[in-house]
Amino acid sequence: MATTAEYLEREQKLEGIGCARKRKEDPRFIQGKGHYVDDVHLPGMLFGAVVRSPHAHARIKSINKEKALALPGVRAVLTAEDLKPLKLHWMPTLAGDVQAVLADEKVCFQYQEVAMVIADDRYLAADGVDLVEVEYEPLPALVDPHHAMDADAPVIREDLVGKDEAGQGKRVHDNHIFRWEVGDKAATDRIFATADVTVKQAVLNPRVHPCPLETCGCVASFDKVRGELTVYITSQAPHVVRTVVSLLSGLPESKIRIISPDIGGGFGNKVGIYPGYVGAIVASIVFGRPVKWIESRIENLSTTAFARDYHMVGELAADKNGRIKALRVNVLADHGAFNAHAQPTKWPAGFFSICTGSYDIPVAYARVDGVYTNKAPGGVAYRCSFRVTEAVHLIERMIDILAQKLGIDKAEIRFRNFIKPEQFPYHSALGWDYDSGDYPTALKKVLEAVNYPALREEQAEKRTRGELMGIGICTFTEIVGAGPSKNCDILGVGMFDSCEIRVHPTGSAIARIGTITQGQGHQTTYAQIIATELGLPSEVIQVEEGDTNTAPYGLGTYGSRSTPVGGAATANAARKLRDKARKIAAHLLEVSADDLDWEIDRFKVKGVPGQEKTMKEIAWAAYNNVPPGMEMGLEAVEYYDPPNFTYPFGAYLCVLDIDRYTGETKVRRFYALDDCGTRINPMIIEGQIHGGLTEAYAVAMGQLIAFDAGGNLLSNSLMDYFLPTAVETPKWETDFTVTPSPHHPLGAKGVAESPHVGGIPCFTNAVNDAFAHLGVTQIDMPHTAFNVWKTIHELGLDNRA
Amino acid sequence: MAKQHIVFSLNGGVVEILVEPRTLLIHALRETLGQTGSHIGCETSHCGACTVDFNGKSVKSCTVLAVQADGGEVLTVEGLAHNGALHPVQEGFMQEHGLQCGFCTPGMLIRAYRFLQENPSPTDEDIRMGMSGNLCRCTGYQNIVKAVQYAANKLRATQGA
Numbered sequence: 001m002a003t004t005a006e007y008l009e010r011e012q013k014l015e016g017i018g019c020a021r022k023r024k025e026d027p028r029f030i031q032g033k034g035h036y037v038d039d040v041h042l043p044g045m046l047f048g049a050v051v052r053s054p055h056a057h058a059r060i061k062s063i064n065k066e067k068a069l070a071l072p073g074v075r076a077v078l079t080a081e082d083l084k085p086l087k088l089h090w091m092p093t094l095a096g097d098v099q100a101v102l103a104d105e106k107v108c109f110q111y112q113e114v115a116m117v118i119a120d121d122r123y124l125a126a127d128g129v130d131l132v133e134v135e136y137e138p139l140p141a142l143v144d145p146h147h148a149m150d151a152d153a154p155v156i157r158e159d160l161v162g163k164d165e166a167g168q169g170k171r172v173h174d175n176h177i178f179r180w181e182v183g184d185k186a187a188t189d190r191i192f193a194t195a196d197v198t199v200k201q202a203v204l205n206p207r208v209h210p211c212p213l214e215t216c217g218c219v220a221s222f223d224k225v226r227g228e229l230t231v232y233i234t235s236q237a238p239h240v241v242r243t244v245v246s247l248l249s250g251l252p253e254s255k256i257r258i259i260s261p262d263i264g265g266g267f268g269n270k271v272g273i274y275p276g277y278v279g280a281i282v283a284s285i286v287f288g289r290p291v292k293w294i295e296s297r298i299e300n301l302s303t304t305a306f307a308r309d310y311h312m313v314g315e316l317a318a319d320k321n322g323r324i325k326a327l328r329v330n331v332l333a334d335h336g337a338f339n340a341h342a343q344p345t346k347w348p349a350g351f352f353s354i355c356t357g358s359y360d361i362p363v364a365y366a367r368v369d370g371v372y373t374n375k376a377p378g379g380v381a382y383r384c385s386f387r388v389t390e391a392v393h394l395i396e397r398m399i400d401i402l403a404q405k406l407g408i409d410k411a412e413i414r415f416r417n418f419i420k421p422e423q424f425p426y427h428s429a430l431g432w433d434y435d436s437g438d439y440p441t442a443l444k445k446v447l448e449a450v451n452y453p454a455l456r457e458e459q460a461e462k463r464t465r466g467e468l469m470g471i472g473i474c475t476f477t478e479i480v481g482a483g484p485s486k487n488c489d490i491l492g493v494g495m496f497d498s499c500e501i502r503v504h505p506t507g508s509a510i511a512r513i514g515t516i517t518q519g520q521g522h523q524t525t526y527a528q529i530i531a532t533e534l535g536l537p538s539e540v541i542q543v544e545e546g547d548t549n550t551a552p553y554g555l556g557t558y559g560s561r562s563t564p565v566g567g568a569a570t571a572n573a574a575r576k577l578r579d580k581a582r583k584i585a586a587h588l589l590e591v592s593a594d595d596l597d598w599e600i601d602r603f604k605v606k607g608v609p610g611q612e613k614t615m616k617e618i619a620w621a622a623y624n625n626v627p628p629g630m631e632m633g634l635e636a637v638e639y640y641d642p643p644n645f646t647y648p649f650g651a652y653l654c655v656l657d658i659d660r661y662t663g664e665t666k667v668r669r670f671y672a673l674d675d676c677g678t679r680i681n682p683m684i685i686e687g688q689i690h691g692g693l694t695e696a697y698a699v700a701m702g703q704l705i706a707f708d709a710g711g712n713l714l715s716n717s718l719m720d721y722f723l724p725t726a727v728e729t730p731k732w733e734t735d736f737t738v739t740p741s742p743h744h745p746l747g748a749k750g751v752a753e754s755p756h757v758g759g760i761p762c763f764t765n766a767v768n769d770a771f772a773h774l775g776v777t778q779i780d781m782p783h784t785a786f787n788v789w790k791t792i793h794e795l796g797l798d799n800r801a
Numbered sequence: 802m803a804k805q806h807i808v809f810s811l812n813g814g815v816v817e818i819l820v821e822p823r824t825l826l827i828h829a830l831r832e833t834l835g836q837t838g839s840h841i842g843c844e845t846s847h848c849g850a851c852t853v854d855f856n857g858k859s860v861k862s863c864t865v866l867a868v869q870a871d872g873g874e875v876l877t878v879e880g881l882a883h884n885g886a887l888h889p890v891q892e893g894f895m896q897e898h899g900l901q902c903g904f905c906t907p908g909m910l911i912r913a914y915r916f917l918q919e920n921p922s923p924t925d926e927d928i929r930m931g932m933s934g935n936l937c938r939c940t941g942y943q944n945i946v947k948a949v950q951y952a953a954n955k956l957r958a959t960q961g962a
Contacts, residue, residue, distance in 0.1 A: 022895055029903030030891040030910065032838020032878035039837040121832075123823065213842045213850055213904045213938050264840070264904030265938045297843040519902030519939045687898045690941030718847035718936075726929040726942040 010600050015539065016532030017746065020683035023524045024543075025517075034262045040219045040232045042290040046075060048280050049125035050299065051115035051132045053107035056141035056374040056711025057154065060105055060114065060134060068117060068131035073124035075287065077132055078116045078279060080104040088282060091248060094272065094490060095348070096167020097177070097339035098159070099377060101275045107136070108156050108337035109376050110713050111302035116279035118291060141374040141711035145311060145334035148175040148371035156337055156372045166339060168348040168370070177339045177370035182353045183430050188365040191326035195317035199405050203397050204780040205390045207309040207334065207375070207705040209301050210382040211723060212518075214264020216304050217294035218277045220284035229285070230257045233277060236270045236516060237556030240490055242548045244273055245281065260546035266518035267695065268380035269305050271342040271558050301716040305342070306375075306705055307382030309334035310390040314398040322408045324417050327364040327429075329355055329394060333379070335370045341379030342558075343386045344488040344495060350386025351479050351645075353430035357395035358439045358477045358649060359417040364429040374711045383695050383756035385480045385559040392476045396761035400473075400768065401777050409456070410769070411447055414475050415440055425742070432479060434647045435741050435749075437675070442651040442737050443475050446673050449735065450653055463773055466797065468658035472766025474651070476758035480750045481564025481646040490555060496641040497565040498552035499573040501530060503634040505623040507616035508540035511573075514554010515566035516546040519691075520752055521684045522562060526570050528680055529746065533574030534581075535601030535615040552637055560648070560750035563680065564741075569640035571745040576636035580622075585613040587627040646741045646749035650674040652762040658770050660797050663789025665701065665767065667730035672759070675737045676751035677744065688752040690732050696759025698724050700767075702782045722782070771795065807871040811836070812880025820867045826860075827851045829867035830877060838878040838907045842936070849935030852908035853877050859915045859934070878907035881914060889955040890914050890948070899948030901939035909935050913949045917956055925950070 015021040028034055065077040080102040083089035090098045103114045117128035140154045147153055155174040160166055168178035192198055218233040229251055235241050238258040246253040263270060280293040295304065311332040317325045333349065335341055343350040349368035356364050381387065403413040418439040419426050426434040446452075452471075459469045485494030498514040511530055515522065523543040531538035545551055554566065578598065585603035586593040589611055596603040603618070605611035613621075622634035655669040672689055679685055702722030706714040715721045740747025760781070767783045768776065774795055779787075792798055804819040811834065818833050830836045830853070839862060842850035846861035853862045854876035881888040890913040893899065900906040909932065916923070916931040923931065928949045929942065937945060 023898070025903070026895040026900060029900055029906050030878075030887070030894050031882055032836070032907050034838075034903045034906075036837075036840070036904065038841065039831075041832070041835070122828070123821070211938065213848060213902070213936065214840065215842075262903060264842075265902045267938070297845065297848075521901070683898050687901060687940060687944060690943050691901060691939045692941075694941035695938065717845055718843045719845060723848070723936050723938065725933040725936060726945065727933045729929075729942050732941060732943055 007600065014531040014535065014537050014601065016528050017678070017680050019528060020681060021524065021528065021538065023521050024527065025521065025523045036214055036262045036264055037217045037219060037232050037234050038294050042219060042221055045219065045290040045292055046118050046120060046283065046287060047122045047125040048276070048283055048291055048293040049117050049122070049129045050113050050276060051117065051129050051134065053103065053110060053112045053114055055107060055136050055138050056110045057139040058107050058136035059139060060103060060107065061137055062135045063115060064133040067133065068128040071124065071128055071131060073120040074117060074128040076118040076283065077128065078102065078118065078283065083282065086282065088248065088278060091273070091278060093338060093340040094345065095339045095341050095343065099338035099340050101278045109374050110711055111299065111376065113275040116283070118283045142175065143373060143707050143709060143711050145332050145371050145373050148373055149173040156374060168339065175372045177335055177372060178348045180348045180368045183365035184363055185365045187363045188326045188328050191363055192315065192317045192328060195325055196320045197318045197406060198315060199398065199401050200313065200315045201398065201401050201778050203312045203314055203394055203778060205308040205310040205312070205393055206781060207306050208382060208699050208703040209306050209705050209721065210267035210269040210380065211301060211721065212265030212267050212269050215295035215297060215300040216270060216274060216276070218280050219290055219292045220281040221290035222284040222288060224288035228255045228257070229281065230259065231281060232259045232261055234263055234270045235260045236266045236518060236558050238516060238546055238548050239514060239553045240493070240556060241273060243491065243493065258548045260516045263516065263518040267383045268307060268558055271380055272305050272340060274304050297718060298716050301705070301721055302713055303376050305378040305380040307378065307380050308390060309379065312390065312394050314394045316398050316402050318402055320406065322402060322406050322413045322416050324359055324361050327356055327361050329366040331368040333368050333370045334373050334375065335379050336375040336377040337372055338377035339370065340377035342381065344482055345490055347386060350381065350388070352387040352391045354388055354432060354477065354479045355391035355395050356428050356430055357392060358419060358475050359399065360419045360423065361429055366430065375707065381559055383692055384753045385478060385482065388478055389757045389760060392757050393761045396474050396476065396765060397778065400765050404772050404777065410473050411443065411452060414443060414473065433644055434477065435644055435743055436739050437477065437647060437649050438737065438739050439475055439649060442649065442673050442675060445735065445737065446651045446653050446671055450669065450671050455655060466660065468660050468770045470656050470658065470766035470770030472654040472762045472769055474758045474762035474765060477647050477649045478560070478754050478757050479645045479647055480560035480753065481642055482559050482561055483645055484643060485641045493555065494641060495555045496639050497554040497561065497569050498637065498639045499566065499569040500552045500637040501573045501577060501635060503577060503619045505620050507536055507619045509536060510542045510544065511570065512544045512551040513566045513570060514552050515557040515562040518557065520562060520688065521681065525680045525684060526567070529567055529570045530574050533571055534578060560753045563748045563750045564646045564744060565640060565642055567748055568642060568745050569638045572640055573636045573638035576638065577634055580634065581615060581618045583630065584618050584621050584626055588613050588621055588625065643743050646677065646744060648674065648676045648749040648751060648754050650754050650758050652758050654762045654766040656766045656770070658788060660792055663785040663792055665783060665788060670730050671733045671735065672755060673735040673737065674751060674754050675739050676754065677738065677740045677749035678747035679736070679738065680748060685751050686734050689734050689755045692752060692755025693732050693759045694724060694729050696756045697730060697763060698722055700760050700763035700781050700783060702784050704782050805868050807868055809870045809872060810874040812876055822866070822868055824867045826862040826865040826867045826870055830862060836877055836879050840904055840907060842904065847936065849908045849912065850905050852911050852935060854911050854915055859912050876911065878910050881910060888914065889952040892955065893948035893951035897944050897947040897951050899940060899945045905935060905937045909937065909945060913952060917949070917953055921953060921957060923953060
């Protein structure tokens with residue numbers, strides 16, 4: 001028998017699930033050996049740059065390319081006219097609409113793509129852009145979504161006039177895109193009519209942008225002789241890009257290779273397919289040369305995939321003890337000029353119907369209306385699952401507002417409404433099946449850690465002196481891991497994910513997964529999963545992603561789906577290998593497979609000490625001595641279609657102090673408890689939580705994609721768009737509970753987006769809480785010092801003589 | 802545009818290139834010299850992804866002309882390790898999980914390298930201020946502070962020894 005010490009040593013050597021091992025990807029990154037799209041340099045490469053509209057809404061009267069084409073080094077100027085014969089001047093969006101690749105007769109948002117200059121280097125391409133002359137006839141711009149469906153609103157999409165459908169159901173106005181309803185409206189209305197207490201509040205999730213540090217870009221390279229197209233691209237979903245490029249170009253998928261190399265952050269910005277990519281691909285096919293297109297930061301913030309812009313009205317009905325009886329929500333969703341939001345195809349409002357949150361709400365109804373405005377298209381999930389941030393924000397604000405109305409403590413009202421641990425699996429009023437959770441334990445742990453009663457006492461005492469202190473609580477539930485193919489597809493492709501593992505004769509391995517890391521550390525964590533499942537050290541397990549020629553088809557990384565879906569595929573592929581290994585071990589040991597026990601890294605014959613085969617020995621045998629009739633080799637593929645989503649949750653608490661003279665907010669404490677089920681690498685989890693909280697802080701306290709009344713964008717450089725530095729960023733305290741998912745092979749749920757989803761309402765609840773005793777029910781984000789200062793002055797709180 | 806001949810020291814070696822007067826240092830490094838470790842994140846000197854060490858100072862190479870480097874000394878992330886041994890700032894970022902997507906990392910490392918010469922015994926607050934010209938979207942900075950402290954300790958230990 002192995003002693004406990006030997007046993008532990010063997011297990012530790014694997015550095016598998018649960019180990020906070022250092023990241024395998026780091027040695028490259030810390031030595032400047034990362035390989036991002038803009039690092040790709042191919043012989044004969046040309047550069048594309050885009051001519052963009054200065055107007056939010058205008059007719060294009062003429063485009064004069066002559067001066068640009070006269071500049072030596074400029075090879076071409078592409079416009080909609082040039083793309084028309086190829087039928088590529090418009091492209092389908094993921095949401096069933098179409099989007100202009102290059103503006104066709106009119107522009108519908110400022111910075112819209114009008115022409116693409118192809119030149120010998122990036123400086124010449126920029127020179128060419130300056131020389132393209134475009135004459136516009138400005139039209140009235142529609143900026144406020146609340147006026148999108150006015151009778152006299154300017155019509156944005158003339159191509160859709162007379163069509164009562166734009167890809168996502170019936171529409172009732174030229175600027176209307178879809179109406180999506182869920183729940184029982186009649187039953188909800190009945191409860192509201194007779195409830196003890198109701199609250200109603202408009203809550204805004206303003207337009208923001210994920211703004212990864214690396215902008216979007218691609219290098220398209222078409223080999224005319226072979227008829228093959230290779231595209232290096234900043235994509236969170238390379239296989240989907242391959243399918244779309246094939247559908248658009250007519251090239252067979254087998255002649256298209258999409259490579260997502262290292263990606264400098266995605267956060268949802270890199271899910272979509274953008275006009276710049278299409279332009280570079282077309283130019284490469286025309287010239288038979290590689291063409292690079294890289295966004296500037298201004299282009300990134302102006303045109304590729306904003307997030308949110310949800311104008312919500314929430315209502316709760318409750319009894320006088322604060323027990324919620326019904327939820328009603330109406331949302332106006334600003335989708336910009338083209339409906340190019342990135343959700344699973346059948347979900348025009350994503351998974352917004354998770355808006356009943358962590359609470360046992362018997363009846364609910366939600367309605368979302370999408371409208372066009374003269375703004376950039378998008379509507380991506382910025383570090384969250386599809387529209388889940390908006391949903392969680394709504395319910396977490398509403399429960400605070402209800403508590404305030406009833407005079408119940410904001411923690412207490414949550415305990416009264418939580419879905420109880422014994423209610424899982426829990427079927428929500430809006431149709432979701434929550435897999436597992438223990439909400440009261442999580443909140444209790446947080447309240448104890450921060451000594452909540454003492455904080456409330458301190459706050460009460462400070463209020464007597466006119467000081468502003470806020471305590472924010474957020475007890476969120478996410479829905480991630482999209483998703484079961486019965487619910488979820490992208491353009492008809494089910495949202496499974498995949499893993500292929502090959503174990504080499506000497507006991508090392510390569511695994512390829514259909515997801516793609518953008519900083520989450522997949523090369524480390526997937527190797528850890530395989531290490532534990534196969535008993536081979538994670539150090540010798542190579543993980544590759546992002547090359548469609550080698551990785552099995554997968555739907556990519558967004559919506560916290562890598563661990564729930566890709567991780568499950570990885571575990572199952574490894575288990576297939578272990579089953580085969582068991583048979584080989586039985587053959588080598590001349591026993592029945594049933595007589596073997598698996599122990600960390602080997603199979604042992606039951607009750608016969610010393611009779612054992614390690615996985616390393618079995619790997620060797622797989623290539624020379626397998627049971628009769630068995631195929632040689634040790635490899636497996638798994639395409640995993642999840643039976644359900646996973647539902648990570650958490651309890652967060654924020655304490656902040658507001659300077660009543662300057663409006664500046666200082667976060668004193670932020671305590672984040674996350675439950676993501678089984679934890680694969682605690683170091684990476686903590687890092688993901690730090691990052692998500694920081695992005696939540698950015699959204700709550702400063703980020704806004706702002707427009708003036710004419711549709712001019714006011715915040716498209718890092719001068720005007722808030723990215724917190726190390727100085728503003730609060731210090732984070734993290735904690736966890738572990739409630740495994742019952743349906744995931746490892747019990748893991750996914751984590752990276754929870755801190756963003758839960759963090760934003762926690763900050764905004766804290767700011768609102770600071771003013772709650774003055775009767776304030778809602779101050780919308782972002783809580784910049786200036787905005788807070790305005791609130792202070794509206795309330796007359798700066799009473800200096 | 803007539804090209805200018807410039808000579809400067811890059812990571813300890815001498816380089817000689819022809820550049821247009823308008824060429825930015827970051828483009829000369831990345832495209833002319835193939836040193837793609839330093840990145841471009843904003844083109845407005847806010848994000849620090851392009852930070853290089855130039856004549857003993859941290860500079861944002863997206864807002865420096867390559868011709869300004871003529872006769873100067875430039876250090877980039879590619880020049881931090883010596884004879885295969887990582888510099889303590891590199892080691893610190895790996896040990897303390899100070900990076901995720903890796904895009905800001907080269908600029909962070911080069912800034913930390915200079916910062917620790919300016920202030921060899923910083924407090925955490927000093928580090929936050931000293932590194933505030935470099936943005937990171939992934940880590941939330943907490944582990945970057947730890948990584949710089951790790952390097953500070955190691956540098957003090959080796960220099961004290």
